[in-house]
Amino acid sequence: MxxxxxxxxxxxxxxxxxxxxxxxxxxxxxxxxxxxxxxxxxxxxxxxxxxxxxxxxxxxxxxxxxxxxxxxSMATARYIHTKNPDSKAYVIGEQGLFDALAKENIEIVTHSADYVVMGIDRFITYEKLAEACLQIRNGASFISTNKDKAIPTERGLVPGNGALTSVVAVSTGVEPVYIGxxxxxxxxxxxxxxxxxxxxxxxxxxxxxxxxxxxxxxxxxxxxxxxxxxxxxxxxxxxxxxxxxxxxxxxxxxxxxx
The missing domain is CATH 3.40.50.1000 (HAD superfamily/HAD-like)
Structure with missing residues (x-):
């Protein structure tokens, strides 16, 4: 060893x-x-x-x-910043993802996004998923923080971000760039x-x-x-x-x- x-x-x-x-x-x-x-x-x-x-x-x-x-989230924000520091992103996720993007000065928008960024969202709604699909169909690049299908908790394995991301990927026919x-x-x-x-x-x-x-x-x-x-x-x-x-x-x- x-x-x-x-x-x-x-x-x-x-x-x-x-x-x-x-x-x-x-x-x-x-x-x-x-x-x-x-x-x-x-x-x-x-x-x-x-x-x-x-x-x-x-x-x-x-x-x-x-x-x-x-x-x-940190790796995702750095990746987007290196591609284009003036990028605008439509984001599905929780506070950690929003904080990381803000630290890299990525503008969060609800329309006309350069990127759709997906992270785990335990408050996911149909409308969030629908808007992500529309943005991608309008030309936004698709990024997902990770492809984890399931995550371990004290309750057992529960759906991960990869499971949520698959909904948008299947609907749009666009495979995201995975970061994690x-x-x-x-x-x-x-x-x-x-x-x-x-x-x-x-x-x-x-x-x-x-x-x-x-x-x-x-x-x-x-x-x-x-x-x-x-x-x-x-x-x-x-x-x-x-x-x-x-x-x-x-x-x-x-x-x-x-």
């Missing part, structure tokens, strides 16, 4: 399920801090801003600073933010289809934990396997980097 110089760490299913902390999560982060190993919490959850995510972790006794949070894991956009931005060569980074997560594939596609080593979506049984026939697989973070030993 390598001694990794930096970590990218998923949240839902890895650090917590809904509002329940997962066993070993706090101790895992304590060990990273004890050895001064830089790490980012990288999440497809677009609903919260970095301050809220850090506060949630802290409330669970998992040490985190807002600067260590990297969300699909396993797509390369969010990984490239996160690796750049860490400032560590990718061969020295370990991606940690519970979902093979998002976290592990993100690492595999980015040529980053991966550690899969069986505390969320995926299990050994569910992935054992897959051609590409995670670099490491453990039942929980309690089984993973962190070593000081010399």
């Amino acid at each position: 390598k001694n990794y110089k930096a970590y990218l760490i998923d949240l839902d299913g890895t650090m917590y399920r809904g509002n329940e902390r997962i066993a070993g999560a706090a101790e895992f982060i304590d060990e990273l801090n004890r050895f001064s190993i830089p790490h980012l919490f990288i999440t497809n959850n677009s609903s919260s801003n970095p301050e809220e995510v850090a506060s949630k972790l802290t409330d669970m006794q998992i040490k985190a600073e807002k600067e260590q949070i990297f969300t699909s 894991k396993p797509e390369p956009i969010i990984m490239e931005q996160a690796i750049q933010k860490l400032g560590v060569p990718k061969e020295e980074i370990l991606m940690v997560g519970d979902n093979y289809q998002t976290d592990i594939l993100a690492g595999l596609r980015a040529n980053v080593d991966t550690l899969m934990v069986e505390t969320g979506v995926s299990s050994y049984v569910s992935i054992k026939e897959n051609h590409q396997q995670p670099t490491y697989l453990v039942g929980s973070l309690e089984e993973w030993k962190i070593h000081k980097v010399l």
Whole structure:
């Protein structure tokens, strides 16, 4: 096992399920801090801003600073800004997505948008979906923060943003640009933010289809934990396997980097 110089760490299913902390999560982060190993919490959850995510972790006794949070909303906003800093966006989502777009000075509009941007929206309505379809048919580019079909909560798996996005994609016949894991956009931005060569980074997560594939596609080593979506049984026939697989973070030993 390598001694990794930096970590990218998923949240839902890895650090917590809904509002329940997962066993070993706090101790895992304590060990990273004890050895001064830089790490980012990288999440497809677009609903919260970095301050809220850090506060949630802290409330669970998992040490985190807002600067260590990297969300699909942040990656989406940066992506749009690099394409055209004067872009206008019609947005379906929650406060975290609106905050991220505002920080990149992306104008939020209800018509004549350059982009339709979709993130998880637990207050989704037919009218929001209808307007998104109309905007895309009028020429707006289609972006989705992530393609997660389901997300783990303390209640079990519930519909994710990918499920909502599919409604608009099917209706318009337009496939969106996805930003979050396993797509390369969010990984490239996160690796750049860490400032560590990718061969020295370990991606940690519970979902093979998002976290592990993100690492595999980015040529980053991966550690899969069986505390969320995926299990050994569910992935054992897959051609590409995670670099490491453990039942929980309690089984993973962190070593000081010399």
